[in-house]
Amino acid sequence: xxxxxxxxxxxxxxxxxxxxxxxxxxxxxxxxxxxxxxxxxxxxxxxxxxxxxxxxxxxxxxxxxxxxxxxxxxxxxxxxxxxxxxxxxxxxxxxxxxxxxxxxxxxxxxxxxxxxxxxxxxxxxxxxxxxxxxxxxxxxxxxxxxxxxxxxxxxxxxxxxxxxxxxxxxxxxxxxxxxxxxxxxxxxxxxxxxxxxxxxxxxxxxxxxxxxxxxxxxxxxxxxxxxxxxxxxxxxxxxxxx
Numbered sequence: 001x002x003x004x005x006x007x008x009x010x011x012x013x014x015x016x017x018x019x020x021x022x023x024x025x026x027x028x029x030x031x032x033x034x035x036x037x038x039x040x041x042x043x044x045x046x047x048x049x050x051x052x053x054x055x056x057x058x059x060x061x062x063x064x065x066x067x068x069x070x071x072x073x074x075x076x077x078x079x080x081x082x083x084x085x086x087x088x089x090x091x092x093x094x095x096x097x098x099x100x101x102x103x104x105x106x107x108x109x110x111x112x113x114x115x116x117x118x119x120x121x122x123x124x125x126x127x128x129x130x131x132x133x134x135x136x137x138x139x140x141x142x143x144x145x146x147x148x149x150x151x152x153x154x155x156x157x158x159x160x161x162x163x164x165x166x167x168x169x170x171x172x173x174x175x176x177x178x179x180x181x182x183x184x185x186x187x188x189x190x191x192x193x194x195x196x197x198x199x200x201x202x203x204x205x206x207x208x209x210x211x212x213x214x215x216x217x218x219x220x221x222x223x224x225x226x227x228x229x230x231x232x233x234x235x236x237x238x239x240x241x242x
Contacts, residue, residue, distance in 0.1 A: 003104035035138055076165065078226045081212050088208055089221055094154040095162050097137035098128035104137035105240060107221045109209050110166065116230045118167035120218040123233045125163065127240070134240065138162075141209040141217045143202045148193035149175060159181050 082089065089121045091104040098104075108124055110117040124136045138149040138159065146169060154162035161182045168178040192198060209219070212226060220227040222239060 007198065040108070040118045075225075078213070079224065082221060082223060082226065085102075085208055085211065086223070087141070088204070090137060090223070092135065093137055093139075095151060095159050096136060097125060097138075097159045098135040099133050100135070102133075102135050104135045106134075106236070107137040107139055109139050109141040109214060109217055109221070111140065111142040111217045112144055112150055112166055112169055114166075114217040115143070115170050117218045118163070118170055120220075120230050121163050123236070125160075127233065127237060130235040131240070139200050139208065140202050140205040141214070141219070143180075143206040145190075146175060146192065147206075148202045149179070149189060150196050152198060153179065153182060155182060155192075156184055 014064050014193070089107050090102070092101065096104060106124070108117075108121060109201075110121060121138065128134050128136050138153065150162045153165050161184075165175075165178045165182070168181075176186050179189055212221065214226065215230060216229050218230050220236070222232070222237070227239075
C-alpha cells in the first residue's frame with residue numbers, strides 16, 4: 001500500500017488528476033491509517049527532493065511574471081520609441097557638450113522655465129569632464145521664445161553660454177542682462193531665434209519630448225532607457241558605466 005500512496009502523493013504534488021480508482025484507494029488507505037498522509041509525504045519528499053524545489057521555482061517564476069509583465073511592457077515601449085527617434089536624440093547639436101564628433105550617450109531634456117534643470121545640466125557637464133569620451137546632448141522640452149533664444153545663444157557662443165542663460169533665468173535675471181553678459185546682441189539674437197528654421201527646430205524637439213512619452217523636466221534619454229525626473233549624479237554614473 002505504501003507504494004500506491006507514494007504514487008498518489010507524488011501525483012497530487014505535481015497537480016496531476018487522479019483516476020477514480022486511485023481516489024477510492026486513497027480514501028480507503030486514509031480510513032485505515034489517519035496518519036498515512038504525513039508518513040507518506042515525508043517519504044516522498046525524502047526520496048524525491050526535487051518535487052518541492054521544482055514547485056517553488058515554478059511558483060516564483062509565475063509570481064515574477066505577474067509582477068513584472070506590466071513593467072516589461074512599459075520598458076519595451078520605451079525602447080521602441082528610443083530606437084524610432086535615435087537620430088534626433090543622439091546626433092551632435094549646438095547645445096551638446098563633451099566629446100566632439102560622436103553620438104551622445106545621454107540626452108537631457110530641459111526647459112528655460114525649469115527650476116531643477118540647471119543643476120541637472122551642471123551635473124552632466126561635470127560628469128562629461130570626468131569622462132573624456134562621453135558626449136551629452138541637450139534638447140528643449142518646450143518651445144518658448146526663451147528656449148529658442150538659448151539655442152541661438154548656443155550657436156553663437158557655445159553650449160556653456162546657453163547653460164548659463166538658462167541658469168540665470170531661474171535666478172531671476174532678465175534675458176537682456178544674460179545675453180549682454182555673454183557679449184551677444186539681444187536684438188540680433190532674437191531675430192534669429194524667431195526665424196522659421198529656428199522655430200521649427202525647437203518645436204520639433206518639444207514634439208519629440210512628447211512622442212517619447214515624457215512629461216516632466218529634466219528627463220534623460222539613453223539608448224536603453226528613459227529616465228523621468230532629476231536623479232542623483234551617482235545614479236547617472238552607474239547607468240553610464242554599463
